[in-house]
Amino acid sequence: MPMKLLVAILLFGIGFTLLPLESSIRAERLRMKYGGAHVTFQLREAIGQNLAIALLAGMRGVVADLLWIQSHGYWEKHEWLRQYRNIEVVATLQPQSVMFWDLGQWHMAWNIGYGAFSDPNNRTKAEGIKREREWHQKALVFLNRGIENIPNRYELYFTMAWLYFEKLSKDCDDPPCREAYCKSAEYLQKACSFPDAPQFVPRLYARALEKCGDLGAAYEEWKHLWFLDHSKTDQAWSIIEREIRRLEDQLQIPDAQRVFPQPAQ
Amino acid sequence: MTETITAESSRRRERVGFSLQRVSVVAANTLTEAVRQKVIILFLLIGLVFIVLAVVLAQFTFGEQMKFIKDTSLGVISVITTLIAIVGTAQLLPSEVENRTIYTILAKPVRRFEFLLGKFCGGLLLVLLGMALMCVLFAAVLWVKEQGMIRELSQTYLGESPAAHLEAQQQIQQVQTEVWDVELVKALVAVLTQAALIASVTLLVSTFSTSLVFNVVVPLMVFIVGMLRGGAADMWGTHRLFMAVVAVIPDFGLFNIADEINLGKVVPWAHIGQIVAYGLGRTLVIVVAAHLLFARREI
Numbered sequence: 001m002p003m004k005l006l007v008a009i010l011l012f013g014i015g016f017t018l019l020p021l022e023s024s025i026r027a028e029r030l031r032m033k034y035g036g037a038h039v040t041f042q043l044r045e046a047i048g049q050n051l052a053i054a055l056l057a058g059m060r061g062v063v064a065d066l067l068w069i070q071s072h073g074y075w076e077k078h079e080w081l082r083q084y085r086n087i088e089v090v091a092t093l094q095p096q097s098v099m100f101w102d103l104g105q106w107h108m109a110w111n112i113g114y115g116a117f118s119d120p121n122n123r124t125k126a127e128g129i130k131r132e133r134e135w136h137q138k139a140l141v142f143l144n145r146g147i148e149n150i151p152n153r154y155e156l157y158f159t160m161a162w163l164y165f166e167k168l169s170k171d172c173d174d175p176p177c178r179e180a181y182c183k184s185a186e187y188l189q190k191a192c193s194f195p196d197a198p199q200f201v202p203r204l205y206a207r208a209l210e211k212c213g214d215l216g217a218a219y220e221e222w223k224h225l226w227f228l229d230h231s232k233t234d235q236a237w238s239i240i241e242r243e244i245r246r247l248e249d250q251l252q253i254p255d256a257q258r259v260f261p262q263p264a265q
Numbered sequence: 266m267t268e269t270i271t272a273e274s275s276r277r278r279e280r281v282g283f284s285l286q287r288v289s290v291v292a293a294n295t296l297t298e299a300v301r302q303k304v305i306i307l308f309l310l311i312g313l314v315f316i317v318l319a320v321v322l323a324q325f326t327f328g329e330q331m332k333f334i335k336d337t338s339l340g341v342i343s344v345i346t347t348l349i350a351i352v353g354t355a356q357l358l359p360s361e362v363e364n365r366t367i368y369t370i371l372a373k374p375v376r377r378f379e380f381l382l383g384k385f386c387g388g389l390l391l392v393l394l395g396m397a398l399m400c401v402l403f404a405a406v407l408w409v410k411e412q413g414m415i416r417e418l419s420q421t422y423l424g425e426s427p428a429a430h431l432e433a434q435q436q437i438q439q440v441q442t443e444v445w446d447v448e449l450v451k452a453l454v455a456v457l458t459q460a461a462l463i464a465s466v467t468l469l470v471s472t473f474s475t476s477l478v479f480n481v482v483v484p485l486m487v488f489i490v491g492m493l494r495g496g497a498a499d500m501w502g503t504h505r506l507f508m509a510v511v512a513v514i515p516d517f518g519l520f521n522i523a524d525e526i527n528l529g530k531v532v533p534w535a536h537i538g539q540i541v542a543y544g545l546g547r548t549l550v551i552v553v554a555a556h557l558l559f560a561r562r563e564i
Contacts, residue, residue, distance in 0.1 A: 003561045007554045014550040015512030018543055025519050025539050026495065032536075034525045035495075058343055058492060058521040061336030069325045096528045099329055 033096060033149065035060075046089050055093075064093040068100070071107075080112040084138070091146070098155045101146030105159060109139035109167045133171045139163060154194035158201055161187035165208060181211035199235050206243065219247040223259060287375055288383040295387020298360075299353050300394070308352070309395050312345035316402050320410060331443055332527055334410060338403045339449070339523040342396060343456045347488065349395045350460040354388040354467040355480035358559075362475065367564055378556050385468050385552055392460045400453065411444040448530075451537050452523040458544035459520035463488055465551040466515075472558040491517035515547050 029035060044052040051063045071086035087104040094100060113135035122128040143163060146156045164184035169176045188205035191197050202225055210218035222244045230237060241260065248258045255261045299305060319337035323330040361367035361384075370380060415437050422433035467484040474480055494511055495518035501507040519540055522532050 003557055007557050010550055010554045010557070011513050012509075014547055015514075016508075018546055019508065019512060021539060021543050021546075022498075022516055022519065025536070025543065026498065026516075028536055028539075032525075032530070032532075034522070034530070054340075058518070058523075059336075059340035060521070061332075061524045061527055062340040065326065065333045065336050069322075072325070094524065094528065096525070096530065097332075099332070 043089070043092070046085065060093055064090045064097070064100070067093070075107060075111060078115055080115050083107060084112060088142075091142070095146075095149040098146075098150055098153060101143060101150070101156055102159050105139040105143040105146070105163060108142060109136050109163055113139070113167070136163075136167050136171055140168065154191040154197040154201065157187045157191035157194075158197070161185075161191060161204070161208065165204070165211075169211075176211065178211070178213050181208050182213075184208040185212050185214075199233075203236065203239065210247075215247065215251055219244070219251060219253075222247065226259060283376065284379060287379045288386060291370075291375070291380055291383020292386035292390060295357060295384050296390045296394070299357075299387060299391040302353070302356070304352055305349055305391065305395070308345050308348050309398060312341050312395075312399050313402050315341040316399060316406055320406055323410075331410065334406060335449070335527045336524070338399075338406065339452055339456075339527065342399045342403065342453070343459070343521075343523065345399065346392055346396050346456055346460045347463055350388065350392045350464040351467050351481055351484045351488070353391045354385070354464045355471055355484070356477055357384045357388055357468070358471045359475055359477055359480065362564070371564060377560050381468070381472075381556050381559050382552070385464065385555075388464050388468070389461055392464065393457070396453070396457060396460070407444050411440060414440045446526070448526040448532060451532050451534070452526045454537055455520045455522050455540055458541050458548075459517060462515055462520075462544045462548050462551075463517070465548040465555070469551050469555040469558070472555045472562065487514060488517055491515050494518060515544075519543060 043055075047055070047063065047067065051066065054063050067086050067090045071083045071090065074080075074083035074086060084107075087100070087107060091097075091100045091104055113132045116122075116135055117128040117132035119128065119131070122131065140160075140163065143156060143160050147160060150156055161184045164180045164187065169180035169184070171177065171180070185205060185208035188201060188208050192202045192205050202221065206218045206221035206225070209215075209221055222240055225235060226237075226240050226244055228235065244259050247253075248260065316338045319334045319341075322337065323333040326333045358367075361370070367380075371377065418433050418436055418440070422429050425433075463484055466487050467480060470483045471480045474483075491514050494514060494516040497507070497511065498516070522537075522540070525532055
């Protein structure tokens with residue numbers, strides 16, 4: 001058998017033999033949600049030739065970081081649409097980065113949104129408000145994609161809750177919009193379920209419940225926090241006590257059922 | 266008389282068994298020659314400069330500076346290591362042929378396989394050395410950044426309450442954990458395996474080609490196609506014809522796990538083991554294929 005043929009058989013043979021291992025590695029990566037979008041024509045168009053080559057060399061993180069720096073530059077120059085495009089590309093390249101989703105939605109809802117609202121080219125104030133709301137919606141859609149990609153960490157649930165709490169709660173004809181606070185509470189409840197959620201998350205959950213109109217649930221949440229072991233849990237106990245006292249007065253809880261009974265007159 | 270001598274020398278040659286010592290001698294000589302190559306030194310310098318620059322560039326980021334430093338440094342280590350593996354290996358055989366030193370070596374009781382393996386190991390040692398240098402600088406850069414961050418945190422909490430100091434201590438511990446992440450070793454293991462594989466591809470090409478440019482360009486193309494294989498497999502993964510065509514090209518995208526590690530994901534050792542097994546399995550077979558071609562080559 002000619003040697004070249006033997007070599008070809010060897011090379012193809014090992015290729016075929018290792019195909020199941022290759023598939024297994026790829027499947028495991030898919031399961032563990034590794035990687036991001038592949039280099040497609042659309043992606044190449046968006047990031048340019050040089051960065052596409054860097055992507056091909058396996059420098060996905062570097063490309064994402066460079067685009068992120070560039071996006072920061074666009075922000076400073078108030079070039080919102082370019083910034084938005086970069087944020088989208090960066091999140092596509094590294095969908096497992098919490099920071100890109102978190103700061104990306106913040107740029108859209110807070111910075112670009114306000115930029116659109118206060119744009120001197122707006123003919124009326126209503127146009128500014130409409131444009132700002134559109135950016136809030138873009139942030140919402142963007143963050144939803146983030147949660148789909150990273151459902152196993154508290155950060156993006158909290159970010160989504162904060163978006164509803166701070167921005168979407170004002171996007172209705174008669175603000176504050178109760179529904180937005182209720183949605184915020186939903187996301188905060190999810191964020192609270194993660195053991196590494198910071199101490200302010202459950203406190204904000206109680207506040208969101210109150211703003212949603214469910215004072216009873218808010219009171220129960222504050223009480224739940226208060227009855228946690230003070231020696232083992234790091235919390236702002238004075239704030240919790242203050243809120244419980246306030247709600248007990250507001251809800252006119254009978255003295256016998258109060259956590260902090262009123263002092264005898 | 267001449268016939269007797271030829272037969273005698275032929276028998277002696279037949280008796281010469283495989284010797285790891287001879288392989289190591291060839292490898293050591295290869296390394297000595299390779300480290301003197303200006304192009305390798307240039308690549309290394311570029312890599313080292315980029316790793317230092319990562320700290321400066323990180324100042325421009327809005328967000329996690331440590332992520333940027335790690336992304337850039339690991340990316341540079343990966344690219345430079347790959348380039349060193351390709352360029353370093355590409356000239357191993359052609360330079361021996363051009364300088365005619367190969368005739369002197371092969372005239373001695375050195376098997377062609379030993380010679381080839383020695384050359385390959387020498388190339389790998391060069392890659393390892395280059396990578397070690399870049400890793401040392403990477404560690405130094407991380408240490409400098411860590412110290413800076415700790416200093417900044419200490420100053421922020423200076424004169425604050427004991428509770429704030431406790432919080433500062435926790436943050437400092439978090440910084441240290443983030444900086445000295447053991448997971449980084451896994452990324453480096455993957456990069457090294459990738460370098461070994463691409464070096465073996467280059468060695469294979471250099472066994473039948475005498476052109477240095479060809480020896481460099483073909484493995485580079487294989488590398489790029491290998492990087493694209495993952496995407497192509499996702500699109501046409503089940504197509505038999507596609508699988509038959511691409512089976513010969515290694516999937517280099519599989520070695521890219523640095524991104525995941527930098528994003529704080531824990532990559533299981535079992536997964537690294539699979540990647541290493543895949544890389545080394547292919548490397549081994551490619552080296553054997555290179556030997557088969559080299560054994561028949563007229564020198």
